[in-house]
Amino acid sequence: MLPLTSAFESLGQLIGPADPSLFAAEEAKKALIGLARDLRGLAYAFNTKTSYMMLFDWIYPNYTPILLHAVELWHYEPQVTTPVLKLFAELVQNRSQRLQFDASSPNGILLFREASKVICSYGNRILNVEVPKDQIYPLKLKGISICFSMLKAALCGSYVNFGVFRLYGDEALDNALNTFVKLLLSIPQSDLLDYPKLSTTYFVLLECLAQDHMVFLSTLEPRVFLYILSSISEGLTALGAQKDSYTGLCG
Numbered sequence: 001m002l003p004l005t006s007a008f009e010s011l012g013q014l015i016g017p018a019d020p021s022l023f024a025a026e027e028a029k030k031a032l033i034g035l036a037r038d039l040r041g042l043a044y045a046f047n048t049k050t051s052y053m054m055l056f057d058w059i060y061p062n063y064t065p066i067l068l069h070a071v072e073l074w075h076y077e078p079q080v081t082t083p084v085l086k087l088f089a090e091l092v093q094n095r096s097q098r099l100q101f102d103a104s105s106p107n108g109i110l111l112f113r114e115a116s117k118v119i120c121s122y123g124n125r126i127l128n129v130e131v132p133k134d135q136i137y138p139l140k141l142k143g144i145s146i147c148f149s150m151l152k153a154a155l156c157g158s159y160v161n162f163g164v165f166r167l168y169g170d171e172a173l174d175n176a177l178n179t180f181v182k183l184l185l186s187i188p189q190s191d192l193l194d195y196p197k198l199s200t201t202y203f204v205l206l207e208c209l210a211q212d213h214m215v216f217l218s219t220l221e222p223r224v225f226l227y228i229l230s231s232i233s234e235g236l237t238a239l240g241a242q243k244d245s246y247t248g249l250c251g
Contacts, residue, residue, distance in 0.1 A: 001058055004035065011028060011031050015066070015073060037083050043090040043091050044090055044095075047098055049097075060114065071121050075121075075122055075125040081122060082142065085150065088118050088150055089150040092157060094158065109165075109170075112160045113172045115151070115176070118150070119179055120175050144183050149201045152201065152204055181224055189234055202231070
């Protein structure tokens with residue numbers, strides 16, 4: 001991991017100054033993109049608990065703040081944020097039960113906290129970014145879709161005891177769920193159905209929430225609940241239309 005460690009150390013130095021004009025932005029972006037893609041490949045390949053924990057212990061808590069800071073700096077540049085978001089979405093995937101932590105281990109909670117920070121940091125910033133209508137998916141909705149996928153994987157991975165958050169007053173879960181609501185309400189329902197990847201991540205996340213977090217859904221404001229019900233209705237209508245079209249072609 002020495003080359004990756006050196007890359008992270010160099011990146012941390014590049015984006016360290018508070019004023020973005022004081023560091024080599026383009027050099028830092030290229031380094032970040034390459035590093036995030038390399039780490040995502042490693043995370044995908046590490047399907048055993050032992051190998052995954054080697055990666056997790058290395059990246060947290062030393063280097064996750066650098067990734068979070070990068071998302072804060074360049075939230076409006078999808079070519080930079082997409083690799084970082086995809087990296088975190090991969091880290092929270094409980095593939096091959098690699099995230100089955102011991103009962104006394106805090107790692108599941110720590111991992112969810114980091115994912116929550118990234119979702120909230122990116123989500124709350126991207127809400128204020130105005131983009132042209134014809135560029136809304138690559139510049140905005142794609143990142144939101146990855147956040148939905150990340151949240152779903154973290155919520156349904158069966159490695160986090162979510163009761164601990166409320167027991168100790170930790171707002172990581174509530175913050176992530178509330179950010180999801182804000183992101184959802186920012187998306188016109190027509191866009192929700194027009195982009196298949198976005199609609200897939202949304203409905204899969206919604207299914208997860210309905211199964212394991214019904215208390216959260218039951219406390220939503222009426223306008224939010226109506227939006228969700230309307231999206232389900234529109235989704236079923238669109239699915240029915242697709243089936244009818246397919247049947248007509250086969251007939």
